[in-house]
Amino acid sequence: MTTGKKLANNVVYQQALGQHHTIACENCSMNAICQPVEADGQTLDLSxxxxxKKIPVNAQAPDTSQRHTQVKNRxxxxxxxxxxSIYAVCSGVFKLCVTSKDGYEKVVGLRYPGELIGEDALFLENYNYSAIAIGQSSVCEVSIEQFSSCGKLVPELQQNLIALLSKQSYVRQSNFQSFIGKKSADSLLAAFLINITKRNEAYTGSSSKLNLLVSRNDVANFLGLRRETLSRVFAKFQKEGLIKIEGKIIHLLQKELLCDLANFHS
Amino acid sequence: MTTGKKLANNVVYQQALGQHHTIACENCSMNAICQPVEADGQTLDLSxxxxxKKIPVNAQAPDTSQRHTQVKNRxxxxxxxxxxSIYAVCSGVFKLCVTSKDGYEKVVGLRYPGELIGEDALFLENYNYSAIAIGQSSVCEVSIEQFSSCGKLVPELQQNLIALLSKQSYVRQSNFQSFIGKKSADSLLAAFLINITKRNEAYTGSSSKLNLLVSRNDVANFLGLRRETLSRVFAKFQKEGLIKIEGKIIHLLQKELLCDLANFHS
DNA sequence: GTTTAAACTTGATATAGATCAATCTTAGTA
DNA sequence: TACTAAGATTGATCTATATCAAGTTTAAAC
Incomplete structure (x- = not known):
């Protein structure tokens, strides 16, 4: 891991935030169905x-673990x-996109370590969005077919899947509530920063700083703002002492005020 | 069912759309866990x-069915x-709200017949929003405790719950995708009309008209627009021949164009 | 049928954010 | 280290939507 002059801080923070390391299984949403279960008095690790595992793609440092798939900008x-299959993000971040008829790519979601991708289409024929790795990222892959055959044998596994899905449903609803009907760019960005920080809290161990990893362009696209507007709001927040910006790493200096902004209803 | 002079059309459409009747079980999201299941070669109706059932509240016409709970503006x-408990809407519509510190009530969702309420908090302690009946509405109620004890006995019931939750997760994600990052009032309203019509399609039997049931105020609140702005966009859409307005009943005259508007990315 | 309140619509003005354009910064490469 | 391209920021202007205000329609109550 090289340390350029200007990059030094960045790398330090990335390490501090653990963004280039894989998430611990106990912090992963998939954990509910990965954990060994008790069946007939025996412990089975059906995972x-x-x-x-999938073949690494464009990996700078080849992955040595058995479970994690390395993908970069792929x-x-x-x-x-x-x-x-459905996936859990192990490291990095994935953007979820849909492409409209005119070819415009709309970012409809971001998935950070420990979060699921594709589980919302579990009983559909096809995926309902594209998933694209940002930078160097990795996933765990669960084959639906193989999971199903295991699930039939172990009822407890099914209960765990129920819990997982219900939790996901909650996460999605919370997400929706955070963003639906927000009109001002200020409250949108505040809601976004609070939302992502919270989602990464268990993984990064911090409730006041986050590494976005994605470009300003992708964030602006996701929020439905222009990159220029997003840039201005970022600058304003920093000027007002609400946040401190270090490239893609954001420190939430006044979380209370940000929460107020995020909840503000106009 | 009386027919006032000006009201006549309204009532006719409400009947045509079936809004004052309860949804057929086969069109209800809850159906997956209400249907009788086969267990040990026997058919069990665990529902x-x-x-x-719950005691009717403020019901104008008391409900005679065993299953449906009548609530009005409650x-x-x-x-x-x-x-x-979790609920499935049987008739009418419910608005889901969260109240911010300053007392402002934000509409975070609408639930039409066949849709679930509360399932996203299945494994939480508390509900994450309030659910309020609009007009005369009714629900089916599933007690979590009682369902759980049944579920343990019948694995198939659990599989059905998995399917139900996954589908809900999909519905939520689709919902999210429809509204996240939409900026213009035009595309927001277009997306809203398409979304609600689609959700009610199986129930109303129509893919081109819908009965909103909720007030313009609630719709505007949900979309994050001002009621004046919403009113103007409604008027514009009608003037342009995209829709026809009959009070709360909306006819989608040019669905293709509305879809284009809804997908429009700016 | 008349009265009253609530819901909805329309008009005029102010403002937040889009747009267009230029500049600056960062990261990757020679 | 210098060069290049992509990403991010800043400035000036324009437009869509909020806001404030008045008026109309609808629905409920008397």
Whole structure:
């Protein structure tokens, strides 16, 4: 891991935030169905049967673990292609996109370590968005077919999946509530920063700083703002002492005020 | 059902759209866990054990069915109160609200017949929003406690719940995708009309007209627009021949154009 | 049928954010 | 270290939507 002059801080923070390391399994949403379960008084680790590894793509440092798939700036899967697996992000970040008829790519979600990708299409034929790795990222892959055959044998596994799905449903609803009907750029960005920090809290160990990893362009696209507007709001927040910006790393200096802004209803 | 002079059309359409009738079970999201299941070669209708009825509240025409709870302009449950049941809307519509510190009530969702309420908090202590009946509405109630005890006995029931939750997760994600990052009032309203029509399609039997049931105020609140702005966009859409307005009933005359507007990315 | 309140619409003005354009910064490469 | 391209910021102007205000329609109550 080289340290350029200007980059030094960045790397330090990335290490501090653990963004280039894989998430601990106990902090991962997938954990509910990966954990060994008790069946007939025996302990079974069914994950061995359905958790796949994939060939690393464009990996700078080849992944040595068995579980994690390395992808860099690569498409994990494309919209409207057959659904075969669901994924949990292990490291890095993935953007979820849909492409409109005119070819415009709209960012409809971001997934950070420990979060699921594709589980919302579990009983559909096809994926409902494309998933694209930002920078160097990795995932765990769960084959639906293999999981199903395991699930039939172990009822407890199914209960765990129920809990996982319900939790996801909650996460999605919370997400929706955070952003629906927000009109001002200020409250949108505040809601976004609070939302992402919270989602990464268990993983990064910090409730006041986050590494966005994605470009300003992607954030602006996701929020429905112009990159110029987003830039201005970022600058304003920093000038007002609400945040401190170090490239893609954001320190939330006055979280209370940001929360007020995020909840502000106009 | 009386027919006033000006009201006649309205009532006719409401009947045509079936808004004052309860949804057929086969069109309801809850159906996956209400249907009788096969267990040990026997058919069990477990719904009898966990599907409750509730005392009608403010009902104009008392409900004679066993399953459906009648509530009118009433709170079904309040934010941050203990979660005991999940619900499926049988008739009418419910608005989901969160109240901010300053007392402002934000509409974070609308639930039409066949849709679930509260399932996203299934494994939480408390409900994460309040649910309020608009006009005369009714629900089916599933007691969590009773469902759980049934579920343990019948694995198939659990599989059905998995399917239900995954589908809900998909619905939520689709919802999110429809509204996140939409900036213009035009595309917001277009997305809203398409979204609600689609959600009600199986129930109303129509893919080109819908009965909003909720006030313009609630719609504007949900979309993050001012009622004046919403009113102007409604008027513009009608003037342009995209829709026809009959009070709360909206006819989608040019669905293709509305879809284009809804997908429009600026 | 008349009265009253609530819901909805329309008009005029002010403002937040888009747009267009230029500049600056960062990261990757020679 | 210098060069290059992509990403990010800043400035000036224009436009869509909020805001304030008045008026109209609808629905409920008397």
């Amino acid at each position: 061995k049967n359905y958790l796949n 498409i994990l899967f494309e919209e409207n292609t057959p659904l075969t | 009898k054990n966990y599907l409750n 709170i079904l449950f309040e934010e941050n109160t203990p979660l005991t």
